[in-house]
Amino acid sequence: MSARFRSSFPLLVLALGAFVLGTSELAVAGLLPWISADLGVTTGTAGGLVTAYAAAVALLGPPLAAILRGVSRRHRLLAALGAQLVGNGITAVATDLPVLFAARALTGAGAALYAVTAISLATALVGPDRRGRAVSLVFGSITLATVVGVPAGTALGELLGWRVVYGTLTVATAVVLGCAPLAVRGSASPAPADAPADAPGRLADLPWSRLRVPFAVNAVVTAGHYAAATYLVALLTEETGIGPAAVTALLVTTGVASAAGTFLGGAAADRDTRRAVVGAAAGTAGGLAVLSAVMSLPALAWPAILVWHAAFSAFSTAAQVAVSERAPGADLPAATNISVFNTGIAAGSSLGGLLLPAAGFPVLTLTAAALPLAGLLLLAARSERAGAQGRGLGRIRPVGRAARPGRGR
Template sequence: MPLPLYLLALAVFAMGTSEFMLAGLLPDIASDLGVTVGTAGLLTSAFATGMIVGAPLVAASARHRPARSSLLGFVLVFSAVHAVGAATPSFPVLCVTRVVAALACAGFLAVALTTATRLVPADKKGRALAVLLSGTTVATIAGVPAGSLLGTVLGWRATFWAVAVLCLPAAVGILLGVPARRVRRNAADGPPLRAELAQLRSPRLLLAMLLGALVNAATFTSFTFLAPLVTGTAGLGEHWIPVVLVLFGAGSFIGVTVAGRLADRRPGQVVAVCGPLLLVGWPALAVLADRPAALLVLVFVQGALSFALGSTLITRVLYEAAAAPSMAGAYATAALNVGAAVGPVVAATALRTAAGDLGPLWASGLLVALALLVASFSRGVLPAGTVTTNRP
């Protein structure tokens, strides 16, 4: 894999740290700004909503600009709004900074996903995506737990400042490693925007986006509220929150790495194996969450399964959107973040049910069940190959 991919992954690491770090900071933010934990969880939805809206809009506006200048600008804006978020005493202002950060992150990912797939042969998109998403999984292993620990010691604002600073070396890496001109395979400008947007009428593309969104919604439904699960249901101390986040991140890294080698040619096998296991895993975690040893094991397993299945489905989005070279990354980003936006809202609702802290886990199981149901019914409606065959 080419070096620029790893430099892009460094920036994704900084952004992934920001996106996932709230899982360990919600109680602190809620207490400091005078809101409930469920309300504070909507910060995750605000970020995801900004990414859903921003991905196609920013990608469309940046499609004729050099990749390096676009990526650099997005990273610098991302850094600046985190500094503002760290300084504000207002929850609404913090929400606004999350939306702006999401717009910058959406633009970055949309351009980065497109750039990554153009840096590798046509049949290596899954591996390129795995390298890029490794920035996110490493963030859950190192960045998010470190942010949670920093927040525990110095307060949540220190974690926001750390993300702002972390973006700076990523910006330098982009400046030095990404080609200044657009990365294209030929001199043609590619299809017009209208033709690229018309790809959204493809049933197979929409199916891949829907399945990716459902699986990611299941992931975020539970991941966003792991902290109260650890300290409440499991009865562990706050210092265990970073440990649980590390385990989830380690599992996600393994899952996305393994899936990256299978997603190009064996996506159906990944779905057939990971889907049912993920479906069983969330309810199992709900039943066994009061047993710390079982909690630690299942968090690791669910991280691996969630990211293996989710990254495979997002790879299918890139394949099905191959006729939209500038917008494919935006479609994949939107699919990911529809799930990321829906998940915390579902979780906040589930927390108010009789299941309490276990509600998000049961809700995650229902979302995975819905995804598998949609996938099974699609076999008789859509041509084989979206997620059910080994077609690259």
């Protein structure tokens, strides 16, 4: 085994785990017709499986990070993969809806723990100067699941049944679980995988007051994105007026744009975190605002949608980097930020569901665009206060480490 492969193998395993996680989470939506028919329930009732997963991620991520803060990252990663293995396995064989709901919640809890642990391990493996790329590796692999894993899962479910899909995901999770002990050896990084994730004595020292604005900005921008993104297919078919084949093509290119935005956001955050956050939030607002004006013109709506999705993916990565820079090496703030992200998803989709029937697509997209702008105003207010106190324009100064020259945060 070459030295280059040995150094990249842990990152490949973490990325594969994130890909399987993303496919497991998102494949349910494409399989709902077969799940509802198999279990004898309505599609709307079966759709609650998506909610159960998202609620588990949002509600259980921070408590699990706090409870397991003294457990090594290696063991936390194995526990997270074990929960996903059991959850996907039960999903594949469950014959009644309550058991299926419990299985999805268990898988979501494992996903919440896996995401934050994988991010901190990847960051430790590449070092603080490449923190953005480490975060984008995990987030980007989840995004790639929407482009590759979910369509493949839907096609497999149509051919062989939805249970085969989750049986396959169970096997894939087992493969990642088998590789994980080799990938996360304690000597592999400057922050060993055998070290506790968050030492109990450190929790009181975490800069929670300085994390409030990043959390709030993440929630507001995410809500704006999902207020419109949740109803994108309806917008394309009812307002833009394109056919099924074009909708499929646009969704695929949107997934590619999102994946590209994730990796570009990570690279940009490594250069200047604050500018990456601001630029990506502005791009999200701009794409949505343009879409509201040109949604009846497919040739113009398509690039606006691509810009919007790429910018939001870049924002999500940069926002996670901003939190990890304010509290380096601490997993609980990262877990809280992931929970905030999922809260933004729920709030945004609910807001869109209220606005769409009452005001229509143009008002919905304009409102969605206004929320990222509100996030930028929060950042501007934070910068003004920081400047008044003589700390510069809202720069992030990591705990226990001086800010590097040339790095605006």
